[in-house]
Amino acid sequence: MSSLKELVAGRYGIELDCGADMAAEGALAGILSRGSQRHYTDEPVTDDLLQVLLACAQSAPTKSDLQQYSIIVVKDADLRQKLSDQGGGMDWPPKAPVFLVFCADIHRIRKLAGIRGHDHQNDNVDTFMNGIIDAAVAMQCFINAAEAAGLGTCPISQIRNKIGETCDLLGLPEGVFPIAGLAVGWPQFPTPRISLRLPQSVVVHTDRYDESNMPADVESYDQRRHEHTPLPEAKQRHVDKYGALDYCPWSENVTRQLSLPERPGFRDFLNNHGFKLD
Numbered sequence: 001m002s003s004l005k006e007l008v009a010g011r012y013g014i015e016l017d018c019g020a021d022m023a024a025e026g027a028l029a030g031i032l033s034r035g036s037q038r039h040y041t042d043e044p045v046t047d048d049l050l051q052v053l054l055a056c057a058q059s060a061p062t063k064s065d066l067q068q069y070s071i072i073v074v075k076d077a078d079l080r081q082k083l084s085d086q087g088g089g090m091d092w093p094p095k096a097p098v099f100l101v102f103c104a105d106i107h108r109i110r111k112l113a114g115i116r117g118h119d120h121q122n123d124n125v126d127t128f129m130n131g132i133i134d135a136a137v138a139m140q141c142f143i144n145a146a147e148a149a150g151l152g153t154c155p156i157s158q159i160r161n162k163i164g165e166t167c168d169l170l171g172l173p174e175g176v177f178p179i180a181g182l183a184v185g186w187p188q189f190p191t192p193r194i195s196l197r198l199p200q201s202v203v204v205h206t207d208r209y210d211e212s213n214m215p216a217d218v219e220s221y222d223q224r225r226h227e228h229t230p231l232p233e234a235k236q237r238h239v240d241k242y243g244a245l246d247y248c249p250w251s252e253n254v255t256r257q258l259s260l261p262e263r264p265g266f267r268d269f270l271n272n273h274g275f276k277l278d
Contacts, residue, residue, distance in 0.1 A: 007032035013196045013224040030148055035192025037152020040185030045098045049149065056145035060138040066109060068127070069135035071142075072101040072170050072178075082169055083159070083181075090158035096183035101159060101166075102139040104131030107175030107274065123175070123276045135179045142182065152187035155180045163269050174274030196225045222249030 004019030011032055022028070050073070057071065074080055080093035093099045106127050113120040143153045159166055159181040166178055197203075201217050226249055233244040237256040245252070270277060 004028055004032065010194055011197055012199055013221075013228055014199065016200070027144075027148065031144065033192075033194065034147055035194050036154040037185075037187040037189075037192055038154050038183070039188040040095070040097055040152065040183075041188055043097070043186045045151065045184060045186070050098060053142055053145050053149070053151075057138045057142035060134075060141040062134045062137070063130045066130065067134065068105050068109065068131040069138050070103045070105040070108070070176060071138070072103065072172075074099045074101060074170075079169060083166065086158075086162045086165055090156060090161065090181070092154070092156050092181065092183040096154075097185035098183070100142070100182040100184065101170060101178045102135045102142075102180055102182060103172065103176050103178050104128070104135045105176045106131050107173050110175055110274075123274060125277050128270070128275050128277060132179055139180060139182060146184055150186070151184055152192070154183045156183060157181075160263055160266070163263070163266065167273070177270070177273060193229070196221070196228050218251050222251050225250050 002024060004022040004024050005015070006019075007024055007029055008019050009015045054071065054073075058067075062068070074083065074093060077094070080099060083093040083099075084091050106123065110120045110123070139155070143155075146153050157180055159178045163177060166172075167176070170178070172178070198221055199217055202214055202221070226247060231248045231250075231253060233239060235253075236242075236244055236248045237253050238260065241260075242256055267277070
């Protein structure tokens with residue numbers, strides 16, 4: 001592939017007038033051609049490489065230098081199996097060569113405040129958001145670094161399905177909770193499947209939010225995505241309620257998914273786990 005313009009077209013399924021004079025190489029090409037990897041070889045990830053990648057994660061920007069996140073490297077085989085046994089399709093912990101859990105963490109500074117003799121007055125929604133963003137940005141830096149080293153990764157949201165049990169298994173104190181797991185390993189299939197993304201006309205706004213063309217643009221995206229990767233019945237949401245479709249576009253599937261409550265106890269968990277959410 002000669003230019004980034006081709007990789008951009010591959011990401012959207014349509015051509016954009018950009019990248020024609022930029023060679024398809026380096027970090028930009030790697031990011032544009034990335035995809036989640038769910039199948040790994042038996043080759044281990046060395047501790048030396050893992051430590052370097054964790055240093056890359058900690059090179060992420062962090063709000064006000066607060067560093068309100070923690071990363072759990074889950075090595076113990078029995079613990080990995082217990083995480084998997086929580087259900088919800090989370091079979092990654094025992095299968096992936098490396099399994100990490102990225103956590104928002106306001107506990108650390110709250111404890112340091114006591115040591116330093118200061119009141120901690122920010123167990124609130126803003127700090128809750130800061131911790132999530134810190135953890136998410138660190139995870140993305142880890143992903144970018146791991147994939148630059150030739151590894152494959154896949155974020156795992158199911159770690160929050162039984163969030164209280166996950167916290168107990170990982171010994172997470174009040175003020176620390178998992179935002180996502182991350183499976184990491186050497187990919188069985190080096191070239192990942194590219195998932196078409198919504199067009200920039202839907203996601204990117206100039207000066208003011210504008211959704212005037214959103215329905216039509218999403219309909220076109222639905223058709224492109226179906227032609228690129230038709231959604232099989234096994235991946236269609238809530239088939240028992242809505243039935244299976246030969247044409248189940250992205251917008252149908254995601255609105256099906258969010259038509260039923262997901263993790264409805266999350267707020268109660270947070271309120272009981274050190275977040276006032278004021």
